[in-house]
Amino acid sequence: MWRNIARSAAASCLRRSRRFSTAIPGPCIVHKRGADILHDPWFNKDTGFPLTERDRLGLRGLLPPRVISFEHQYARFMESYRSLEKNTLGQPDSVVSLAKWRILNRLHDRNETLYYRVLIDNIKDFAPIIYTPTVGLVCQNYSGLFRRPRGMYFSAKDKGEMMSMIYNWPAHQVDMIVITDGSRILGLGDLGVQGIGIPIGKLDMYVAAAGINPQRILPIMLDVGTNNQRLLEDRLYLGLRQPRLEGEEYLSVVDELMEAIFTRWPKAIVQFEDFQMKWAFETLQRYRKKFCMFNDDIQGTAGVALAGLLGTVRAQGRPLTDFVNQKIVVVGAGSAGIGVLNMAAQAVSRVAGNTGASPNHQFYLLDKDGLITKERKNIDPAAAPFAKGPGEIEGLREGASLLEVVKKVKPHVLLGLSGVGGVFNEEVLKAMRESDSTKPAIFAMSNPTMNAECTAADAFKHAGENIVFASGSPFANVDLGNGKVGHVNQANNMYLFPGIGLGTLLAGAHFISDGMLQAAAECLASYMSDEETQNGILYPSIDSIRHITAEVGAAVLRAAVAEELAEGHGDVGPRELEHMSKEETVEYIIRNMWFPIYSPLVHEK
Ligand SMILES: NC(=O)C1=CN([C@@H]2O[C@H](COP(=O)(O)OP(=O)(O)OC[C@H]3O[C@@H](n4cnc5c(N)ncnc54)[C@H](O)[C@@H]3O)[C@@H](O)[C@H]2O)C=CC1
Numbered sequence: 001m002w003r004n005i006a007r008s009a010a011a012s013c014l015r016r017s018r019r020f021s022t023a024i025p026g027p028c029i030v031h032k033r034g035a036d037i038l039h040d041p042w043f044n045k046d047t048g049f050p051l052t053e054r055d056r057l058g059l060r061g062l063l064p065p066r067v068i069s070f071e072h073q074y075a076r077f078m079e080s081y082r083s084l085e086k087n088t089l090g091q092p093d094s095v096v097s098l099a100k101w102r103i104l105n106r107l108h109d110r111n112e113t114l115y116y117r118v119l120i121d122n123i124k125d126f127a128p129i130i131y132t133p134t135v136g137l138v139c140q141n142y143s144g145l146f147r148r149p150r151g152m153y154f155s156a157k158d159k160g161e162m163m164s165m166i167y168n169w170p171a172h173q174v175d176m177i178v179i180t181d182g183s184r185i186l187g188l189g190d191l192g193v194q195g196i197g198i199p200i201g202k203l204d205m206y207v208a209a210a211g212i213n214p215q216r217i218l219p220i221m222l223d224v225g226t227n228n229q230r231l232l233e234d235r236l237y238l239g240l241r242q243p244r245l246e247g248e249e250y251l252s253v254v255d256e257l258m259e260a261i262f263t264r265w266p267k268a269i270v271q272f273e274d275f276q277m278k279w280a281f282e283t284l285q286r287y288r289k290k291f292c293m294f295n296d297d298i299q300g301t302a303g304v305a306l307a308g309l310l311g312t313v314r315a316q317g318r319p320l321t322d323f324v325n326q327k328i329v330v331v332g333a334g335s336a337g338i339g340v341l342n343m344a345a346q347a348v349s350r351v352a353g354n355t356g357a358s359p360n361h362q363f364y365l366l367d368k369d370g371l372i373t374k375e376r377k378n379i380d381p382a383a384a385p386f387a388k389g390p391g392e393i394e395g396l397r398e399g400a401s402l403l404e405v406v407k408k409v410k411p412h413v414l415l416g417l418s419g420v421g422g423v424f425n426e427e428v429l430k431a432m433r434e435s436d437s438t439k440p441a442i443f444a445m446s447n448p449t450m451n452a453e454c455t456a457a458d459a460f461k462h463a464g465e466n467i468v469f470a471s472g473s474p475f476a477n478v479d480l481g482n483g484k485v486g487h488v489n490q491a492n493n494m495y496l497f498p499g500i501g502l503g504t505l506l507a508g509a510h511f512i513s514d515g516m517l518q519a520a521a522e523c524l525a526s527y528m529s530d531e532e533t534q535n536g537i538l539y540p541s542i543d544s545i546r547h548i549t550a551e552v553g554a555a556v557l558r559a560a561v562a563e564e565l566a567e568g569h570g571d572v573g574p575r576e577l578e579h580m581s582k583e584e585t586v587e588y589i590i591r592n593m594w595f596p597i598y599s600p601l602v603h604e605k
């Protein structure tokens with residue numbers, strides 16, 4: 001049943017699109033001239049404007065005379081990046097990472113085509129800068145780093161104005177929006193307006209992985225205040241200096257923004273990102289049938305984790321039906337942890353069929369107060385289905401510590417989404433040596449790196465060399481000596497959200513169904529070969545992120561078609577989508593991915 005999905009046709013199609021400017025790009029209409037173009041990163045080519053274009057666009061004399069090719073500009077940027085790496089050798093990690101972020105950000109501000117080209121071609125090196133972990137550091141220092149705005153900012157003070165404000169955005173068409181209220185940025189807590197770095201980083205991944213046109217993306221910060229006292233007292237803080245809105249007041253502001261977005265762009269897709277748990281669940285429930293939206297922390301993460309959990313069953317050389325026997329301890333009962341458990345429970349029901357057995361007996365859920373049981377006072381309704389009943393686990397009480405749980409349960413999988421760095425300490429990891437699995441799995445999924453439940457090196461050192469390891473932020477593979485290497489997987493929702501967005505967009509679906517999300521997870525789960533999973537490789541390398549995104553996008557699109565949710569996109573109607581084979585759907589997706597090359601600019605008044 002596990003197969004490598006037709007990777008080759010799609011891969012060669014992607015390779016073709018990687019060539020430097022041999023294809024003749026279509027023209028791009030621009031409504032400005034002269035210096036205004038040079039100052040617009042969407043259109044700017046810096047020294048790359050050919051002489052004829054300089055004449056046509058009133059640029060003659062505004063640039064040095066020599067025309068530099070795209071390849072040459074690319075090489076020049078990479079050279080300065082590499083010399084920055086050399087010059088910062090030995091400096092603290094945070095200084096180096098921020099310096100790298102700055103040089104990339106300056107390019108982003110100046111010339112988007114070149115920026116996205118270097119990002120796509122060097123995604124393994126640059127994802128840790130524009131995405132986790134460095135994006136966390138950028139958010140923490142945002143007010144100090146701020147030079148110019150990116151995206152849109154709506155605040156509690158804009159109530160009643162949002163419908164008109166949305167028209168201030170210069171692009172006529174927007175496909176993909178990522179929105180945050182900054183209340184739970186990675187594992188760093190409430191960062192208020194500074195959380196805008198997250199939508200920006202996620203949308204950079206949309207361009208790099210899914211080929212969404214950067215002129216059609218929109219990062220949004222909804223600033224409803226912050227409860228972070230340090231920020232409220234920081235004189236450089238750029239957000240509203242007031243406590244967060246709560247209750248109906250909060251919801252009415254989000255309602256207004258959603259109405260404004262979908263009034264102007266009825267076909268846009270909105271991704272909610274890094275909302276604190278109560279609002280993450282509440283807004284998902286409130287909007288998911290009304291608007292085309294999803295919550296990445298709940299739904300994207302769940303799919304990636306499920307793919308990893310199924311991968312660990314395969315890694316043990318067991319049939320997938322064995323998933324129902326895997327004992328899984330989830331540490332962190334927040335939006336991500338509960339999202340994972342809900343999706344895993346659905347998968348168990350599918351695998352087990354209607355046996356009448358309690359579907360959740362194999363799951364153990366802990367939060368900051370330890371093991372969650374039915375005795376828990378004021379239990380969160382979202383956690384309740386996973387709370388252990390009295391007597392269900394002999395010798396384990398309400399609030400039992402993680403170490404007690406691991407020792408008693410001997411889980412196959414230990415999965416962290418707690419946001420707490422180091423919570424999988426030496427004792428806990430050593431206890432995993434007694435796991436009932438031949439290949440115990442440790443998922444330290446919290447971000448950024450400092451907040452990972454354990455490091456890769458500690459996991460292999462303390463839990464043993466036979467483990468399968470995954471982390472939310474990247475770690476280098478671990479040298480186990482004797483020529484052996486402990487493989488480090490990156491279990492991050494970046495493997496799914498770009499495909500969910502792109503597949504939904506090209507399907508022209510009005511909402512994102514459970515079936516579409518399940519198709520995305522199954523696609524990722526089946527992407528790796530048996531041999532790869534048995535070597536502990538559960539996810540593809542980030543180098544192939546465009547390819548996996550094309551596959552995931554196709555799976556999502558086909559699920560939308562099967563559920564009759566697809567209304568088509570552009571010239572391609574639902575009937576044509578219906579008649580596409582799986583391979584044709586992948587090719588259709590790839591053909592629709594934007595790729596950064598300089599297009600001839602044509603001026604139109
Ligand atoms: N790798 C990935 O793709 C993703 C990773 N994450 C990461 O997961 C973390 C949590 O995110 P959310 O669930 O949205 O946060 P959340 O704030 O909703 O939940 C955090 C949960 O962890 C629990 N917790 C806190 N301290 C604990 C401790 N010492 N032991 C056990 N549990 C503890 C809390 O009680 C709460 O239930 C963040 O660090 C985030 O970056 C989130 C989404 C995707």
Ligand SMILES: CC(=O)C(=O)O
Binds near residue numbers: 185
């Ligand atoms: C990856 C992600 O979405 C998070 O850490 O919140």
Ligand SMILES: [Mg+2]
Binds near residue numbers: 273
């Ligand atoms: Mg997130």
